[in-house]
Amino acid sequence: MKRRLIPILLVLLLLLSSAGSVSGHRLHIHHQIGAIDIKAYYGGGTPCQDANVTIYDDQGNLYLVGATDEAGEFSFPPKIGLDEYTVVVESTHMVGHRGETTINMSSSSGGASGSSGEEMPLYLRIVAGLGYLLALGGAAAAYSGWKMKKKYEGG
Numbered sequence: 001m002k003r004r005l006i007p008i009l010l011v012l013l014l015l016l017s018s019a020g021s022v023s024g025h026r027l028h029i030h031h032q033i034g035a036i037d038i039k040a041y042y043g044g045g046t047p048c049q050d051a052n053v054t055i056y057d058d059q060g061n062l063y064l065v066g067a068t069d070e071a072g073e074f075s076f077p078p079k080i081g082l083d084e085y086t087v088v089v090e091s092t093h094m095v096g097h098r099g100e101t102t103i104n105m106s107s108s109s110g111g112a113s114g115s116s117g118e119e120m121p122l123y124l125r126i127v128a129g130l131g132y133l134l135a136l137g138g139a140a141a142a143y144s145g146w147k148m149k150k151k152y153e154g155g
Contacts, residue, residue: 005140027041027042027089027097027099028041029087029100036075036085037075038068038074040053040073040074040089040099048097049068049069050092051089052090052092053068053089055086056088057085058083058085083105083106084105085105088100
C-alpha cells in the first residue's frame with residue numbers, strides 16, 4: 001500500500017509545483033512617463049518581442065502604431081493636450097496573447113494609472129502551494145489512520 005501511495009504523491013506534487021508557473025495568454029505591460037516607455041512581457045518574465053503596439057487617444061482615435069524591440073520595450077512621445085492613452089499590445093509570435101492598459105497623464109500618480117494582467121505575487125503563490133501540499137499530506141494521514149483503525153478493530 002505504501003509503495004503505491006508514494007508515486008501517486010510524487011505525481012501530485014509535480015503537477016502542483018508546475019501549475020503555478022504556467023500563465024496562458026497572460027501579457028503584462030508597464031510604462032513610464034517622459035517619453036512614455038512601455039515594457040511588455042509574458043507571465044514568466046520573457047520579453048514580448050516584435051509585438052504590435054497600437055496607441056489610441058482619449059477619444060478612441062488611433063494615435064500611433066509600432067512594435068516592441070527585442071527587450072519587449074516601446075516608447076513614444078506624449079502629445080501635448082492629450083490626457084489619456086489606451087495602449088494595446090498583441091504578440092505576433094503567440095496567437096491570443098494580448099494586453100491593454102490605460103495611461104492617464106493627469107492622475108496624481110504621475111501617469112502610472114495601471115497595468116494589465118494582475119497576478120498573485122510570488123510569495124503568495126508559494127504559500128498557497130505549501131497550503132495545498134499540507135492539505136494533501138493531512139488527507140493522506142487521515143486515510144492512513146482510518147485504514148489502521150479499521151485493521152486493528154478487526155473490520
